[in-house]
Amino acid sequence: MTATTAAPTSTSATPRHLWTRTRGLLLALVVLIAGGIALAALHSDSQHGSLDPRSADQYGSRAVAQLLKGQGVSTRVVTTLDEATAAAGPDTTLLITVPDLLTESQQRRLRAAADSGGRTVLIAPGSASLDVLAPGVRAERPALVEPREPGCAQGAALRAGRADTGGIRYAARDENSGGCYPAGGLPTLLTVPAEAQGDTVLLGAPDILFNHRLDEEGNASLALQLLGTRHHLVWYLPSLDDASATDGGRRSFFDLIPSGWRWATLQLALAAGLAAVWRARRLGPLVTEHLPVAIRASEATEGRARLYRKANARDRAAAHLRAAARSRLAPLLGVAASAAHSPDVLVPAVSARLPAAGHDPLSLLFGPTPANDTALVRLADELDALEREVRTS
Known part of the structure; x- marks a missing residue:
C-alpha cells in the first residue's frame, strides 16, 4: 500500500498565515531592540551610574x-x-x-x-x-x-x-x-x-x-x-x-532582588494585560472561509438558525427571510434586482399579480420583527405560500 499525502486544508498553517500572526510581535521586538541600542549609544560615554560623582550624565553627580x-x-x-x-x-x-x-x-x-x-x-x-x-x-x-x-x-x-x-x-x-x-x-x-x-x-x-x-x-x-x-x-x-553582603547569616530570596522589583512586576503585568487585549478575539465583520469538507446547504441553514435562536436574534432571522423572499420574487414579477428591496416598487407588483389574495404584501415583505418564535415560524410559512402563489399565478 502506498502512502498518500493529505491535501492541505484551510486550517493548515501556511507561511503567509504565520507571518500575519507573528509580524506584530516581531515588529515590537525590533522596536525594543532598536530602542535599547539607541539608549546604549546615547549613554555610551557614561562610564558610571546614577548618583556617581565620576559621572557626567544628567543623573550623575x-x-x-x-x-x-x-x-x-x-x-x-x-x-x-x-x-x-x-x-x-x-x-x-x-x-x-x-x-x-x-x-x-x-x-x-x-x-x-x-x-x-x-x-x-x-x-x-x-x-x-x-x-x-x-x-x-x-x-x-x-x-x-x-x-x-x-x-x-x-x-x-x-x-x-x-x-x-x-x-x-x-x-x-x-x-x-x-x-x-x-x-x-x-x-x-x-x-x-x-x-x-x-x-x-x-x-x-x-x-x-x-x-x-x-x-x-x-x-x-x-x-x-x-x-x-x-x-x-x-x-x-x-x-x-560586596562580600560583606553575605555576612550575618543567609539572606531571603527577596533580599537578593534589587529594589524596584515590585514596580517592574507591575509593569510586566500591565504589558501582559495589554498584549492579551491586543491578541484577544474581537467581534468584527464576517469573513468567508473555504471549508475543508463539503457541507449540505440544509445543514448550514440549520446551523445558522440554531445560532440565531441561541442569540435570540429574531430580528436578523426575519430580515434574512424577507430579503431572500424579495430576491426570489423580483424576477418572477419582472422587477429589476436593484428595486427588489424597495416597497414602492415590489409591493404594487405583488398586488397586481395577486389582486384577490388574502395576504398583506407590505406587512409580509417589509413588516415589523416577529414578537416570538411562533410568529417567526408563521412568517416563514407565509413567505413560502406567497412565493408559491406568485409562481402558479
Whole structure:
C-alpha cells in the first residue's frame, strides 16, 4: 500500500498565515531592540551610574563633586563596606546613596562607624534601613519632588532658600531633630544629632545632587552645605558584589532582588494585560472561509438558525427571510434586482399579480420583527405560500 499525502486544508498553517500572526510581535521586538541600542549609544560615554560623582550624565553627580573640590573638600568613591567604615572619621562626611540596599549586618557596621563623630548623609532611606541607621525615625508616604521653601530655622536651609526637595517624608520622636522643606506637614530633610558629636542627615530625594538640576533653585547651595561641612567626603555606592553582603547569616530570596522589583512586576503585568487585549478575539465583520469538507446547504441553514435562536436574534432571522423572499420574487414579477428591496416598487407588483389574495404584501415583505418564535415560524410559512402563489399565478 502506498502512502498518500493529505491535501492541505484551510486550517493548515501556511507561511503567509504565520507571518500575519507573528509580524506584530516581531515588529515590537525590533522596536525594543532598536530602542535599547539607541539608549546604549546615547549613554555610551557614561562610564558610571546614577548618583556617581565620576559621572557626567544628567543623573550623575560629577558637578557637585567638582564644586566641593573647589572648596577644598576631597571626594573619595568607595563601593565596599570595608572601605566605607575604614574611611569614616570625625573629619569625614559619609554619604550612602542606597541605604536600603544594605543588609542588616552592613547597616550595623555603618552605624558603629558613624558614631566616630562625623556626618552621615543617607539618600532616600526607607523603613528597611531607618531602624538601624536612624533609630527613632519613621518613613512616611513620599511626596512629589518640587521647589519648596525651607520652612525651618536651620542656617543651611535658610541660606539655600527654595530647593527641589520631596520624596520620602520623615517623622522623628526626638525633639532635637531638625526638619526642613516640609511636605504635608512632615519634613523631607531631617537632621538627627548623634549622642556624642556628629549628626545624621536624611534626604528624602536625591534630586539636588543630580547634574542636570544642580543649577536650579538653591540646589547647589543646599548640596554643598550638606556635604561640605568636613574636609573629606566618602561617597559610598553600595554594590551587590560586596562580600560583606553575605555576612550575618543567609539572606531571603527577596533580599537578593534589587529594589524596584515590585514596580517592574507591575509593569510586566500591565504589558501582559495589554498584549492579551491586543491578541484577544474581537467581534468584527464576517469573513468567508473555504471549508475543508463539503457541507449540505440544509445543514448550514440549520446551523445558522440554531445560532440565531441561541442569540435570540429574531430580528436578523426575519430580515434574512424577507430579503431572500424579495430576491426570489423580483424576477418572477419582472422587477429589476436593484428595486427588489424597495416597497414602492415590489409591493404594487405583488398586488397586481395577486389582486384577490388574502395576504398583506407590505406587512409580509417589509413588516415589523416577529414578537416570538411562533410568529417567526408563521412568517416563514407565509413567505413560502406567497412565493408559491406568485409562481402558479
